[in-house]
Amino acid sequence: MTEISEFEGVEVGDVTAEPLIKQSLQLVQSMLPDMLLGVSKSTLIAALGISSSLLAMASAKCKLGAPPADISPVTDSSGNLVLRCEHSPPHEWNYGSGARTS
Numbered sequence: 427m428t429e430i431s432e433f434e435g436v437e438v439g440d441v442t443a444e445p446l447i448k449q450s451l452q453l454v455q456s457m458l459p460d461m462l463l464g465v466s467k468s469t470l471i472a473a474l475g476i477s478s479s480l481l482a483m484a485s486a487k488c489k490l491g492a493p494p495a496d497i498s499p500v501t502d503s504s505g506n507l508v509l510r511c512e513h514s515p516p517h518e519w520n521y522g523s524g525a526r527t528s
């Protein structure tokens with residue numbers, strides 16, 4: 427339900443790619459509870475790679491720092507799906523809630 431272009435500080439160059447981005451991130455998110463049941467880590471990494479490629483294709487950028495930085499999907503230490511930018515220190519958003527967490 428969350429469009430990443432609505433996240434604080436995130437700009438998406440090609441919004442026509444947003445439905446695909448959303449689908450791929452929701453796929454990743456749906457896999458996370460199953461990680462406890464032994465879904466292979468390589469499957470999750472592949473799904474994260476697809477999401478990451480789509481974000482790059484759509485020119486999704488974090489504008490909270492200068493110059494704008496790329497954004498990648500990762501899992502945090504609690505196993506939540508987050509989007510993290512390449513600024514130093516990085517900005518971060520919880521994908522599920524859309525809230526900025528860093």
Ligand SMILES: [Zn+2]
Pocket residue numbers: 488489490491495511512513516517
């Ligand atoms: Zn940033």
